[in-house]
Amino acid sequence: MQNIASLTENLSEYLEPEQIQQVRRAYFYAEQAHDGQLRRSGEPYVTHPLAVASILSEMHMDHQSLMAAMLHDVIEDTGIEKQALIEQFGETVADLVDGVSKLTQITFETRAEQQAENFQKMALAMAKDIRVILVKLADRLHNMRTLGVLRPEKKRRIAKETLEIYAPIANRLGMNEFRLEFEELGFQALHPMRSTRVKAAVDATRGNRSELIAKTRVTIAERLEELGHRAEVIGREKHLYGIYQKMRAKHKSFSEIMDVFAFRVIVDDVDRCYRALGVIHSLYKPVPEQFKDYIAIPKSNGYQSLHTVLFGPHGIPIEVQIRTRDMEEMANNGIAAHWLYKTDEDAPLSVSHAQARKWVQGLLEIQQTAGNPLEFIENVKIDLFPxxxxxxxxxxxxxxxxxxxxxxxxxxxxxxxxxxxxxxxxxxxxxxxxxxxxxxxxxxxxxxxxxxxxxxxxxxxxxTGKARSTIRHFLKTKRHAQSISLGRKLLEKALNNLGTSLDDLTAQQIEPLLAQSGHSNFDMMLEDIGLGNRVAFLTAQTLIQNMGSDGSINRSIEPVVISGTEGLIISYSRCCSPIPGDSIVGHISAGRGIVVHRDRCTNIDEIRHNPNKCIPLNWASEVQGEFMAELRLQLENRRGMLALLATRINALEANIDKITTGESDAQFTTMRISVTVRDRIHLARVIKHIRAIKGTVKVNRVQH
Missing domain, CATH: 3.10.20.30 (Beta-grasp domain)
Known part of the structure; x- marks a missing residue:
């Protein structure tokens, strides 16, 4: 087990003595802060932050990251506040600790919401200092290594979260070794039986494969050496979770997955990467369209390599990755390689570090437009699988x-x-x-x-998460404004019917209603009316203190005018497909605003005379947009009839949205078509031209 003495010895390889002393001071501070606290395994709690710091030391992380690792649970699990850490260790270390803290003091309705909020807070901290996520990943890695003592349900929850969030984050940051260990430990904890079976199958096939893999590796290495290329050739083992995922995603059997041999060729410089590729392609025939150049165009996490697939001995596919030693280090440590080789504070950022900064900036953009933590985490998950x-x-x-x-x-x-x-x-x-x-x-x-x-x-x-969150934000903002506008229009109509108007209302009339409903301002009240969550007529009665009325609708109310430009809070029912020129009525639907029906629609018979559910509507003199109408046709069975029908309809500036075929025999076919038209006059022209087509037996609009 690692102790502070052995860690100090390891740190002396790359840190200055005064920096090591600061790490030691952070350790003893954490030891005192966590005094008396034990882990579930029975060990002193300080063994956990020490292990986290040790993981980071293996990546040669800087002394501030190691200090934050030692202290990362102090704010959360002890009575020590951030200000005390600032005074003891400086603002940078305190900010890192604050960013890594799990923030469990916040109460949420569901655990999913809590996890999403925690990640959202962590994203903000990452934007200030990218080292936050490295400490967090090391913290999660040690927790995964010590899952065994936890209850099965808690073990599965942590493993699921690791596979869904932390393994993809490690991949996004180019930290392949972290990703692989997260996936192996997560797979083992979440699906113990499947993990055991896949491992047993791998062990059973290893003996048969090892000789052929060894021969192929030697053949590649010898050919490269013959042509003067100094290279290291390594046979790559497929990890269990990767095998399981490929079997699920590609619906392949275990034998099909394992029939692919994988090698990594490591050379001195970029020029030799391409020369080695030529040598290997002359040795084995490449599979068409299976070559990828991630050196010229690196992956989003900074990963660089040449990938090719070959027809190997006995026709067995061979996957080969060719890269330099620096690229190999970058592939394994990703963003952490920035600190591994960092000697100059002003040195330019590594490719991986620059890409990580770009990704975190993208997270902030998503966060600004996300409606809530759960929406944010949903969009982030999309971007974590690039x-x-x-x-x-x-x-x-x-x-x-x-x-x-x-x-x-x-x-x-x-x-x-x-x-x-x-x-x-x-x-x-x-x-x-x-x-x-x-x-x-x-x-x-x-x-x-x-x-x-x-x-x-x-x-x-x-x-992409950015597109999804931006569109949602725009639609919510637009819906909000449109709901207020419609609510104002509906309330004005209701007040006019009662002999007053919005302009005549006083603050003394409005404030009691706002207090009763819990709304903080009048716009929220109007939005509720526009969305159909409140009835305009009853709200109007309350506002003029006329609650003794029987609430029956006055048919002298001027109908609300529909122009087609109201947007999201006016929708048109699919059941009767109203179009301009039809007599219409509005169904007030909670959360949807007004749903427009044709006046004769049978689906609103039960609520037609309920003023809380229905309001009279009229079309404006000029209506914009296109509207759906449904036609029922009976046609003779002739070749090309459908194409002729579509041509005629398109020529009239109408479009066919949907065709549903019904009964058919040797002579006639019955079908329904949905067409988009401007109004009843436009629809009449469409029907007239369809009737003129030779072979049309009947055509009429579907009534409800």
Whole structure:
């Protein structure tokens, strides 16, 4: 077991004596602060912070990180406050400790919300000092190594959180050794039976594979040496969780996964990486489209290497990674390699460190637009699994996005304003929809319009956390403003019917109602009315202190006018598909605002005369937008009938949204089609032209 003496000896390899003394002082301070506290295993609690510091020392982390590791539980688990740490060890160390602390004093409704809030706080601390996450990862790693003493349910919860959050974070920061250990320990704790079975299967096949792997490794090494390339060739073992994940994701058997041999070739410089690639490709035939150059274009976590897949001996696939020694160190330690080799405070940041800073900055942008911690953590999880795709801007700049990202994700990655105002994209100069997934190497150009705005449907195809959180934020803000506007309109109508108006209301009339409802201001009250959570007519009666009324609706109320520009708080029912020109009525739906129905719709028969649920509506003299109408058709079974129908409808500036086929026989086919039109006159023209098509037997609008 590590003790402070052995840690001091290890630190003497790379720290100055006065820095080591500060680490020792932090240890003795933590030992005194945690005096009398024991871990679940029965050991003194201080053994945990000492172990965390030891993990960081293996990565040659600086003395301030080691001091923070020693003290990381002091604020949370003892009576010592941050100010005391500032006085003893300085503001930098105290800020690191504060950032790593678990913040369990905050009370939340659910554990999920608590975990999300903790991560959100940690993201803010990371933005101030990226070392916060390194101390936190080391803390989590030691906790995972000592899971055995915990209750099974707590063990599973911690393991699940580690696999979902901390292992991906380690991967995002390029810390491969941390990631692998997180995944192995998490897999073992979360799925002990599956882990045991996969391990037994690996052990059973190791003997048969080892001889062939050894021969292949020697063949590659000897060929490189013959041609004057000094290289280290290592056979890579597949780890258990990686095997399990591939079996699940690719629906492959264990034997199919294990039939791939993996090697790593380590050389002195970048030039030799490409020369070694040529040698290996001359030795074994490469598999087409399986070569990736992460040296020219590093991964988002700073990882660099050449990847190729070959047809090896006996046709067995061989995966080969070729990299320099510095790249190997970076692949294993990632961002921590910045401190491992750091000798000059003013030295430029490593690739991994710069990428980590960029990622943390992205977290802050997501955090600013996320509605709550759970939404934030949902968006972060999306960004923690970045199987990348690389595309170009029109000026030739490389943009890196998660695999499956769309042109809309690209637009938001460039700038929030471009994302909010985009209408289409050009991929390699070809006009494309915003929802089309991007492919490696494409040049992406975004087409914007000043009048464009994000739509709720965008959330169904964007993949990046930034795009998703920005769209949600915009829609919430827009919905808020539109709800207030509609609520004001509805309340004004109700007050007019009672012989007064909003302008006539006094503070003495408004304040009691606000106090009763719990709203802090009148806009919140109006938003509630607009969303259908409060009834405008009853609110109006309360405001003029006329609660003795029987509440029956006065049919002389002027209907609310619908213009089609109200936005998210006015929706149109699918059951009867109202269009301009129809007689309409509004169903006040809690949380949705007003749902517009045709006056004859049978679905509102039960609430038609309930003033709390229904209000009269009229169309404005000029209505904007397109509206859905449903038609029932009976057609003769003729070749090309459907194509002719679509052509005629499109020629009339209407669109077919959906086609549902019904009964069909040798002579006739019945179907329903949903078409978008401007109003009843436009629909009448569409019906007239459909009737004129030879082979049309019947066409009529579906009634409800």
């Amino acid at each position: 199987d990348e795709v690389y595309v170009f801007t029109p000026k030739g700049k490389i943009m890196e996005l998660p695999k499956g990202a769309t042109a809309l994700d690209f637009a938001y990655a460039v700038h929030t304003d471009i994302g909010n105002s985009c209408v289409a994209a050009r991929l390699n100069k070809r006009l494309s929809s915003l929802s089309e997934p991007l492919q490696n190497g494409q040049t992406v150009e975004i087409i914007t319009s000043p009048s464009a705005q994000p739509a709720p449907t965008w959330l169904s195809f964007v993949t």
